[in-house]
Amino acid sequence: MEKKARKPTQKRALEKVDRIIDAAFKLFNEKGYYNTTTADIAIEANVATGSVYAYFEDKKDIYIQVIKNINMSFIYPTHDYWIENKQEQFNNSEVFKELFKVFIKLMISYHNFSKLFHDELEALTLLDKDVGDIIKEQDSIRVAKIQEIFILFSIPFKSDEDLKIFLHYCYLLIDDCCHKVVYDHTIKDINLYIEKCVDMIYSLFKTTTSY
Numbered sequence: 001m002e003k004k005a006r007k008p009t010q011k012r013a014l015e016k017v018d019r020i021i022d023a024a025f026k027l028f029n030e031k032g033y034y035n036t037t038t039a040d041i042a043i044e045a046n047v048a049t050g051s052v053y054a055y056f057e058d059k060k061d062i063y064i065q066v067i068k069n070i071n072m073s074f075i076y077p078t079h080d081y082w083i084e085n086k087q088e089q090f091n092n093s094e095v096f097k098e099l100f101k102v103f104i105k106l107m108i109s110y111h112n113f114s115k116l117f118h119d120e121l122e123a124l125t126l127l128d129k130d131v132g133d134i135i136k137e138q139d140s141i142r143v144a145k146i147q148e149i150f151i152l153f154s155i156p157f158k159s160d161e162d163l164k165i166f167l168h169y170c171y172l173l174i175d176d177c178c179h180k181v182v183y184d185h186t187i188k189d190i191n192l193y194i195e196k197c198v199d200m201i202y203s204l205f206k207t208t209t210s211y
Contacts, residue, residue: 013055016045016047016051016055017055019045019046019047020041020042020045020047020051020052020055020056020062021062021065021066021069022045023041023042023044023045024036024041024044024045024062024063024066025066025069025113026044027040027041027044028063028066028117028120029113029114029116029117030114030116032116032117032120033059033063033117033120033124034120036059037059038052038053038056038058038059038062041059041062060128060130060131063124063131064130064131064134067121067131067134067135067138068134070110070113071138071141073110074107074110093202096205097195097198097199097202099149100174100198100201100202101194101195101198103146103149103174104174104177104178104194104197104198105194107174107175107178108178108181108182111179111182115183118179118183121135139171142171143167143168143171146167146170146171146174147163147167150163155209156209156210156211157208157209157210158208158209158210162208162209163208165208166204166205166208166209169204170201170204170205173197173200173201173204174197174201176197177193177197180193181193181194
């Protein structure tokens with residue numbers, strides 16, 4: 001019978017699991033997923049290889065937990081934040097753009113992984129169903145967070161379909177902006193790049209709402 005990885009409960013075990021995950025994150029960023037072995041992770045975490053398999057089924061299991069940890073570290077602006085920063089009606093272009101600049105800069109600040117890690121994650125999202133399902137779930141959460149802003153301000157979208165279109169392309173623009181700013185070192189003026197992204201989002205916003 002195949003041995004199942006156990007869930008840690010005691011403090012020492014939890015600390016060991018955290019060390020394994022942190023070590024894996026470091027190696028996946030430096031060497032990549034494919035060039036990292038569970039033995040490498042064990043050495044980096046200063047634990048026995050058997051300890052790795054005691055808490056994780058395999059390398060992919062560790063990788064999935066690394067991805068989950070990245071997502072859990074993302075702290076979204078709260079309902080109170082948006083209320084406190086609502087200076088005028090949401091159809092004011094400057095207020096709109098400022099709110100989205102805040103959101104984009106927040107997302108940029110959480111991209112604390114290497115381009116190698118990012119590129120392999122994109123590839124594994126397509127090649128591995130388990131990884132793809134997690135990324136799809138995380139993308140849905142982020143889209144929902146954007147949607148919450150518009151629900152909060154009762155934005156009059158022309159139809160539910162227009163809202164879906166806006167959210168889809170809005171997320172794609174933000175995601176692409178973050179990756180370009182973080183990984184493309186030829187970009188000289190990051191703030192200008194963010195501003196242009198927000199301008200495009202605002203143009204899309206105007207075509208899909210009744211403002």
